[in-house]
Amino acid sequence: MAELLHNPNNIVKVREELGQVLGNGEQKLEESHISKLPFLRAIVKETLRLHPPAPFLVPRRAENDVEVCGYLVPKNAQILTNVWAMGRDSSVWKIPNEFMPERFLESEIDFKGQDFELIPFGAGRRICAGLSLGFRSIHFVLASLLFEYDWKLPNKVNPEDMDMSEKYGITLHKAHPLQVIPISMHNNIK
Numbered sequence: 001m002a003e004l005l006h007n008p009n010n011i012v013k014v015r016e017e018l019g020q021v022l023g024n025g026e027q028k029l030e031e032s033h034i035s036k037l038p039f040l041r042a043i044v045k046e047t048l049r050l051h052p053p054a055p056f057l058v059p060r061r062a063e064n065d066v067e068v069c070g071y072l073v074p075k076n077a078q079i080l081t082n083v084w085a086m087g088r089d090s091s092v093w094k095i096p097n098e099f100m101p102e103r104f105l106e107s108e109i110d111f112k113g114q115d116f117e118l119i120p121f122g123a124g125r126r127i128c129a130g131l132s133l134g135f136r137s138i139h140f141v142l143a144s145l146l147f148e149y150d151w152k153l154p155n156k157v158n159p160e161d162m163d164m165s166e167k168y169g170i171t172l173h174k175a176h177p178l179q180v181i182p183i184s185m186h187n188n189i190k
């Protein structure tokens, strides 16, 4: 939501897409709609690229000495995977620090553990067990918030002046919580 309010042209685009699939609020959002919302899916991928909720995944330990790209990782070394940095690697991503969901429209890259440039849920045998639930929940909640409400920044803050700094920890979050004003769009809340 913070990136969308910071780049409001994306809200216009995703709302257009939602309008095409759901009409003017007469259709209820269903899980099956997610596959018909490519721009929404691109927004979620772009958000997980720039702001992975677990920026170092989950710490792992090497069972044996192993060589990776010429480096020795000794037995019992603790391994942290910096997916935050991987998402901003300029040898992989064009203009890596910009929020540009379009980059995923023409790309097959997904976060389900097959494309190692984007692994916010990890990869391999110990990939996130809640990936499917997380995938559905994020798209469903985000689409509902965007379709049912318009969102305004309080105190006439300009989108470009928003504080986008992050706070590191086991999980990554905004350093200062996002403050927004919801405005109901369809007046059909029951």
Ligand code: HEM
Residues within 6 Å of the ligand: 052, 053, 054, 057, 058, 059, 120, 121, 122, 123, 125, 126, 127, 128, 129, 130, 131, 133, 134, 138
């Ligand atoms: C945006 C949502 C989520 C993200 C980004 C996320 C991310 C992750 C990551 C990075 C790992 C470690 C994978 C690795 O080290 O390779 C993990 C593990 C795990 N996650 Fe999630 N997760 C999310 C949602 C969920 C949900 C909704 C559940 C359960 C309902 C869940 C359950 C688990 C479990 C049980 C593990 C441990 C898997 C194992 O070690 O075998 N996660 N998650």
